Amino acid sequence: MDIGYVGLGGMGHAMASNLISKGHTLRVWNRSPGKAADLVAQGAMRVDHPGQAVASDGIVFTMVADDAALDQVVGGPDGIAARLGPGGIHVSMSTVSPETTQRLAALHAERGAAFIAAPVFGRPVAAASAMLFILCAGDAAARARVLPLLATMGQRVFELGPDPVSASIVKLGGNFMIMGVIEAMAEAATLCEKYGVPRTAMMDVMTQSIFATPLYVNYGKLIAQHDYANPGFKLSLGLKDAKLVLGAASNARVPMPLASMMHDRFLSALAKDRGELDWTAAALNVSEEAGLRSPLSRP
Structure with missing residues (x-):
């Protein structure tokens, strides 16, 4: 297929590369053009504006950092919405608010285009190996067209019905649960460390044994070793997602005290200039509150 791909960060770049490897022709755009260089070498065409990645009745994927970035590439005279017409499909793979999802779906519908929300679970290494778990919600006919493409980027696609908001809210729920796992592992590891048991041994x-799943194994290793320097997901983005969870919870009148606590964990870490670290670095706050020296402290 002739496909557009907008947003070539660690996740988007890997997913675009997987599409090219399956024989698809891609037009790609990224705010930093250099990130497209190796994709161009693989056969992609780099364009100068997001809208140029779009064929009016084609399919365009976006994978950008947040709601503001998504609004930027969709709106405006050089944006996706201005070029995508009847029969076109915008597949948004970003983690954004339900309100943004609903608004963009309505914007595209006014032009006869479809909007599919397809956020993912998985870090860049999973994206590179096409092992993501992908959520998918939106118009049934549009879903049928994009499902084969999503299958090239992940190990399983979960269809969640005709309302794109369903995929957005399930994604936020999942990210909230990961935040809780980070906190639980950090507290347990710190408790054991205070009793003289090495964090790595405990983990x-x-x-x-009882937590032999990829999430616990991968995140547990980072937390046990305080290995946060090579982020698969930046702590600053964790704060963004905590805000999205709390916003959705407030709108639905759902108390989520753990989400409030994790928001403050991330905010505190950001105040300590840790926003570029992996979001598991929220565990450092747990160690520091227990009187342990931060491994990031200078002698």
Whole structure:
């Protein structure tokens, strides 16, 4: 297929590369043009504006950092919405608010185009190996067209019905649960460390017995070793998602005290200039509150 791909960060770049490897022709755009260089070498065409990635009745994927970035590439004279017409499909793979999803779906519908929300679970290494879990919600006919493409980027696609908001809210719910896992592992590891049990030993037991799942294994290793320097998901984005969860909870009148706590964890870490670290670095706050020296502290 002739496809547009907008947003070539760690996740988007890997997913675009997987589409090219399956024989699809891509027009790609990224705010930093250099990130498209190796994709161009693989056969993609780099364009100068997001709208130029779009064929009026074609399919365009977006994978950008937040709601503001998504609004920017969709709106305006050089944006996706201005070029995508009847029969066209915009597949948004970003984690954004239900309100943004609903608004963009309505914007495209006014032009006869479809909007599919398809956020993902998985870090860049999973994107590179096409092992993502992908959510998918929107118009049934549009979903049928994009499902084969999504299948090239992930190990499983979960269809969640005709309302794109369904995929957005399930994604936020999942990210909230990951925040809770980070906090629980950090507190348990810190408790064991205070009793003289190495964090790594404690985490080995847990991830090779009752919590032998990829999330606990991968995140547990980072937390046990305080290994946050190579982010698969930046802490600053964790704060963004905590805000989105709390916003959705407030709109639905759902108290979520753990989400409030994790918002403050991320905010505190950001105040300590940790926004560029992996979001598991929220565990450092737990260690510091227990009187342990931060591994990031200078002698």
